[in-house]
Amino acid sequence: MTTEAAASNAVPNEDNALIARTQAGDPSAFDVLVTKYSPRLYGLVYNMTSNHEDTNDLLQDIFAKAYRAINGFRGKSSFYTWIHSIGVNMTINFLKKRGRRYTLSLDDVDANIQNDKEFIELTSNSTSNPVREADLGELQQRLNEAMMRLSNEHRAVVTMFDIQGMPHAEISKILGVSEGTVRSRLFYAHRQLQNFLEEFRKK
């Protein structure tokens, strides 16, 4: 688990207090939750849609829906799990309606990537990896195209596990499936992505 994911799970009491205040009629408490969870939810939705504008609209709808449903929140799961469930379900419903007609609208890659240890290793050591052969922008586009070729359910699992660093157990709670299903979806998705990137490497 990444430190970011761990930090989100480590403060359920703080979230519960904010939820209780929201349920009691204090909307500013919900603002704190929005500020806290919008970056993570943005990452989830963005990596499932590969479109910044769609992500923005969906994220607004997700928080609006959560706010309307907050009185029904009984704390059987953490707020983190609950809001992510809403986010995944709404995004998958949106993608089903959108169908195959979409355009990539990608965010810029943060300049800090140049300082990332894994990025440095990937671009310097390996002799036949796609990063060496392509510039960063092209690689980003190829990777997003490969992601979009996955089914919505497989893309959701890859996003949560590989990009957001969630553990299998958390993903299974969010999706309402068993951990075994999460693992098998991950394996299948990795094989698919590997194949897509192999095609890219051969071009």
Next chain:
Amino acid sequence: MPDDNFDELQTLLRLKRYEQPPPEYFQSFLHEFHRRQRAELLRQPLWRIAWERTVAFFAEQTASRYAYSAAVAAVLLCAGITSMNFLKPNDRDLQPPSIAAAQSARLDLDNRPRAHLPDYFKEFSSRKTASVASLHPRYVMDTRPVSYEPSSSF
């Protein structure tokens, strides 16, 4: 055929975290959220908000969705049967008690074998006219018809 070692792939996927919106995006997000909330309140009908809250309430419960579906179906079925029984029109209920009883008695008489009927009644019942069918007894005593003749015959 690619192997099942996904380390390089997973490293590439992790680097997608660096795809981020501009820094000011999340600062304006909350402001935009408030603006949309106000706009939605003016636009959305009350029944839709109530429906979403109902759906959210049931989604939060621990019992399986099938149990709730079955319970709702059972309640609707009972309500349907009950309302059908209440709303079903009954011809006799629409008539005064004396007329209903008289018609009942007449039906009983019509079903009796003709041989046992008195002559005057055979003659009466053999008249197949619509007026007779719709004729109400002129006199009813102790819920039994005494006469079907119009008053002018007396």
